[in-house]
Amino acid sequence: xxxxxxxxxxxxxxxxxxxxxxxxxxxxxxxxxxxxxxxxxxxxxxxxxxxxxxxxxxxxxxxxxxxxxxxxxxxxxxxxxxxxxxxxxxxxxxxxxxxxxxxxxxxxxxxxxxxxxxxxxxxxxxxxxxxxxxxxxxxxxxxxxxxxxxxxxxxxxxxxxxxxxxxxxxxxxxxxxxxxxxxxxxxxxxxxxxxxxxxxxxxx
Numbered sequence: 001x002x003x004x005x006x007x008x009x010x011x012x013x014x015x016x017x018x019x020x021x022x023x024x025x026x027x028x029x030x031x032x033x034x035x036x037x038x039x040x041x042x043x044x045x046x047x048x049x050x051x052x053x054x055x056x057x058x059x060x061x062x063x064x065x066x067x068x069x070x071x072x073x074x075x076x077x078x079x080x081x082x083x084x085x086x087x088x089x090x091x092x093x094x095x096x097x098x099x100x101x102x103x104x105x106x107x108x109x110x111x112x113x114x115x116x117x118x119x120x121x122x123x124x125x126x127x128x129x130x131x132x133x134x135x136x137x138x139x140x141x142x143x144x145x146x147x148x149x150x151x152x153x154x155x156x157x158x159x160x161x162x163x164x165x166x167x168x169x170x171x172x173x174x175x176x177x178x179x180x181x182x183x184x185x186x187x188x189x190x191x192x193x194x195x196x197x198x199x200x201x202x203x204x
Contacts, residue, residue, distance in 0.1 A: 122148045137202065143178045158186075
């Protein structure tokens with residue numbers, strides 16, 4: 001066994017201690033090699049701890065650098081799939097349907113029809129009634145139209161309703177009105193004061 005020698009207390013800057021203070025040269029070499037290995041591991045651990053202490057930013061940057069092109073394709077495809085699922089399952093926000101406006105306002109309620117008047121044609125010649133009824137009868141509330149043709153200029157007048165129509169020679173003129181007053185009323189040539197006939201409105 002080689003001669004034992006005294007081992008210095010600190011080895012290469014360490015505080016490694018052994019219960020034996022006297023070692024052989026071969027043992028000293030082994031201890032020195034072991035101490036160097038321990039120091040190297042300690043330095044590596046210190047570097048690793050320093051990297052970890054820099055926070056997630058450095059770790060994320062390193063992870064991005066290590067990502068391969070194919071890995072990026074998978075990441076982007078996953079993000080696109082998530083976006084599609086979000087759109088598909090997103091609750092609909094369509095506005096509620098607008099109720100029809102009372103069946104389109106009762107199908108645009110038909111306009112009140114104008115009643116067709118009863119037409120009576122009167123022809124005046126030589127100042128007298130030559131054609132047409134002398135007695136016109138109709139129920140109260142009905143619309144009547146007197147279509148008059150005269151051989152001279154004059155004026156048609158209906159008493160009771162106090163209605164007038166200007167007559168031009170040989171030009172038909174029409175006097176329309178609603179017979180809303182019951183009774184017997186004369187119609188005449190107003191200027192000549194000549195009676196032509198009678199309008200009789202029967203009460204409802």
